[in-house]
Amino acid sequence: MQHHHPCLETMKMDCQSRLKMEGEVQPLNSEKPIEWIGSAPSIASAPALQSSLATTPSDLYSAVPHQTSTVHLPQHLTQTLLTSQTLHEALFSFAQILGEAFATDCCLIWPLAKGLPQVANVGPINEPKNLQHTYCYFTATFQYSPQLFAIFDHPLIQGNLTKAEPIVIDDLQAFSQRSGSSNSSSNGSSNGSSNGSSSKSDKSVKASGKTATTAQPVIPSHVRAVLMLNTQFQGRLNGMLVLIRSQPYDWKETDVQLLKSLSPQVAVALAQNQLEQQMEQQARYQNLINQLTVAIRNSWELDQIFQLAVEGSAAALQVDRGLVVLLKYTDPLHKSRSHNIEAKASMVAEWLEPLSETPRGDRVREERTGVDQSVWASSCPLCRQVLTSSEPIAISFFPDVTPEKIQVSEATPAPFFDLDRFPALLLAPLENQGTVLGSFVLQQQQHRLWTSEEIAFVKLVAAQLSTAIIQVRTLQHVQALVQERTAQLQRSLDVQAKLYEKTRQQVEQLRRLHEEREEFLSTVSHELRTPLTSMTLAIRMLRQADLSAERRTRYLDILEQQCVQETQLINDLLALRKLETSTSTVQLQKLDIRYLIRDTAQSIAETLAERNLTLELDLPPKPLNLYTEPDSLSRILMELLANARKYADVDTVIQLRVFHELTPQANQVVIALQNVGAGILPDELPYIFDKFRRGQGVTQQAIQGTGLGLALVKRLVEYLGGAIGASSHPLEHQSSWQTRFTVTLPQCPEGLIQSIT
Structure with missing residues (x-):
């Protein structure tokens, strides 16, 4: 039983619908194969780009002696997609069908790794990481050469890669010879004649013989006529169709239009193929994360976990190198992010792509010696960035394309990064709760644009490694601590056994004495220490x-x-x-609260002076009228000031501030009294306004009072229609507390306007 990928099945359903709309007579579910004009094309497997370049083209594709009919070409492409086992097979068949249909010596279907916008700068188009697979077709007489792909670096092609219209070149070699021999020529067709130029679409990019001022790439001499067209899916560039002839050829308008009419089918196949590859890549990502999770859960050795991470990540992202760098701090108590933290950075794990192959077929890795594996983090700009930022560092090519936050001019990166050989770098910090543990690094020998998916994946791996480091270190610390404490406890067990019973009796006795003392003090304080x-x-x-x-x-x-x-x-x-108990109505009077505050402050000034206390008033510059009972408000202020006098430290300032607060919800006057001295504990704040409730320690400090002042203040404030609150907190680097009482009174109590006198 054959199994088909979901993406391929979806495309087949779309193609079936299209065939029905076009009036195809033959049923799509029929097992009868398409009748080809000439011999049926062979479908090669879909190897990776490196494999396809290393294999002789004639071994991969069989030349078909008869050209496929262009009349049924769209149907041929659709039926090929329906009968292919995989999208790779379908795209290889597409390349062969198009090459035969246009009678060319070579056809390339070249997908980009990411669907880039048409106007985007895609960078060097022939970079391995910008290209996933190349689907090629060559005739038996076409001589394959790795320099074939240098055509994308040709000035005529490189400058028009991202344009939507086709690139039409009748003779690439004639253009190269003329531009290399003379810089003064500026007119004429690139094939040496103008034949066929008028038949092409005005929108096509036609070689015009402009003088090239830069060095020409080395292109095989048998690459002459080129017809190239970008494929776009949902408005984004996702690949290229390239037709090559080994002899000069005047491309017709019909050739250009036919290729343009077929490009949407190829673009859809490329898009589905890229989606399939993305799903496979996500599966590889998840598989590595699961392996790391299992390894951490099973308490693998840290070196084994590091090796699994670097090898697995390098394989998933197809990079040339992976390593783990750990930090060791000179002061273990200061590990948070800072510019001034001194730490030693050491490479503890490394993986390198095999470089050579033995006669037996084994891949051999390069032996690296003489590289300093440990440096001070302050001397390396990459390590300094790790210490100051939690974000990954992505460098596409060092030092030409480097983030501005990394000052490479100040210092040279650590030797173990080897940026001369591996200039593309992706570095993710290893951290736990603000502590920087090290970094996880992947590197590439060529220029590489790191994608957001790759960065997210590396961050996940770094998080797993951070967890493993913390788990192993914590376990080691706990084991050492347990061994030390076990030895200490063993030595003291005998002594503790003898003293246990006696200690228990003493504790019980102290508990009873404490209860008796508390009960006695409570009774004596109430009965004897009264006026x-x-x-x-x-x-x-x-x-x-x-x-x-x-x-x-x-x-x-x-x-x-x-x-x-x-x-x-x-x-x-x-x-x-x-x-x-009283239900009497408040007798309100209009008064300027500023005068009442000044009078009260003057009456208590002498009492405050006895303890060298200063009362600082912060009153509004303009009159602030308030409808209230003057006697009740004066009593509130006197009680609060008396309370502040009792608990304020000597030679301190008591601050009294009054201001008007007008909001959509309320129109009120706020009185805030603040002092520095003995504070109120958080668990006592909810009860500070209860009768006979005094703070802990005030009796021992001989602070006079009955515990009724604040209770009376609260009742008076509520009587006037207001509210009161208290807050207290210790001051930094001091033993004193800052205590604040805030009274809010309505400027004119609602429902009491009729009581105004």
Whole structure:
């Protein structure tokens, strides 16, 4: 049972539809072969370009004594496509059919590796990587020569390769002889006569005998008449049709038009063939990635994984060389990308394309000696680029075609890159979480334009290698660490066994003591450290008969101070209770908040000066009116300033900023108070406005307070229709924190306009 490729089957279906539309009588599913005029053409296999060049053309193709009829030529091409096993066979048959139909000595169907736009600069057209396969037909009398393909470097042809119209040359040798012998000739036909020039299409590119000022390529003398036409698929150049005669020939207009009418069929076949090759290439890519994944999963040695990667990638991309370069840092703790990191770059794996063949048929690789395999990364521009960028480096030909980011003039690339012999380079960094491990490199001896698919594939291989390096290094580090710790633990097991029970008992005892202490401190703090206790002590001391006047005054001051504190505590509790239960309406007044802020700042300035604190005001230059309760707002500001005074570091600045915030959603006044000092831990922020809630450590620091100030502030802000928030974070390189309270108040509370007085 024969198996056909899906692309070929699709083309066959299209061709069947076309034949039906053209009225073909013979059914396409018939097994009866096409009746040829003359002997049936032989279909050769589709070897690669290198194989076809190394094989004698007469061995590949059989000359057919009779020319194929041009009347049924389109049907012949279609039927050939239907009966061919592969697209390669079909294209080889196309070349033979066209060569016989036009009675030429040679026919070439030359596909490009990528479908390039008609106006694009395709570069040297005869580069091996720009051409995938050449489908050729030669007559038995045509002498094959590798210099045949030098015709594409001829000035008449090279300058018109990307043009849509045919290139028509009656005698290539006559043109070359005239341009080489005289630079003054500027008129006349290239074949030495004008016969046939008027019969060709005006749009055809006709050799005009213009003087060539550059060196002519060496073209075989039996290459005389040339008819060349680009094939295009979906507006993009994908190949060329070339007809060659060994004698001068005046190409007719009918020849040009017939070739143009047949080029779409060839273009479609080339496009499908290129798609098939792309699918096969993707399969090769995926196969290598799968092999690397399995190797990493099975914990292969790193050298084996490297060798698999370089050999597999070189085979998939058909490059001449592959290598892996690893970096070793002088300071292992600094591996991130930087210009100032010192590292040693060493080549640890290499693969070279075999260069020669032994009498037994074995391929021999070149032995390379005397090359420095390790250099400082700072001395190599390619290594420096790897250290500073995560993007692959693609160089089509060093140093002529080099990215601007690589300054080759400053330093010479490392010797192991050998860019003199392998100037085309594709380098992908090996990295893990910002750490540069090395680079994966593929190189080519000839000029090469690296495609986006090839770059993406190399990045995937580099990612696999990075994973393998990290896995192996991590495993080695873990194994060494485990061995070291195992030895240490073995020595301490006996001692730990003896101390385990005693330690457990001590821990349990400490836990109980800690719980008892916390409960005791909580009780003592609540019961003994209150203003009432201080007042009782002061009264007791005042009852002593022999108390001096100085001490009596001191105890009276303490009594008065604690009495004020007790009164304030009671007032705060009453105010909180009133705010929590009262349903009274806010009595709004219009005021300029700037004056209220200045008055409050002036009243607390003396208190702030006791701790060398400075209050810095940032007020708007213009009046900022606010509808609010002046007494409630003043109490909010006083409580926030008092709180900032308690926790701010000495000799610091307390910043108070007021500004107007107008958005489509809100029209509000924002008051922001900021100080530097003791901070609020993140897990305490959600509870900082709760009653009797104080931060950890404030009692030990002897910071006075009842834990009611911020709770009262929150209730007053909500009473005025606003909101309050707090944030606190440590400052860099300091032990202090920056704490900020932000109060937002509506400029005129919604629904309360009727309360304005």
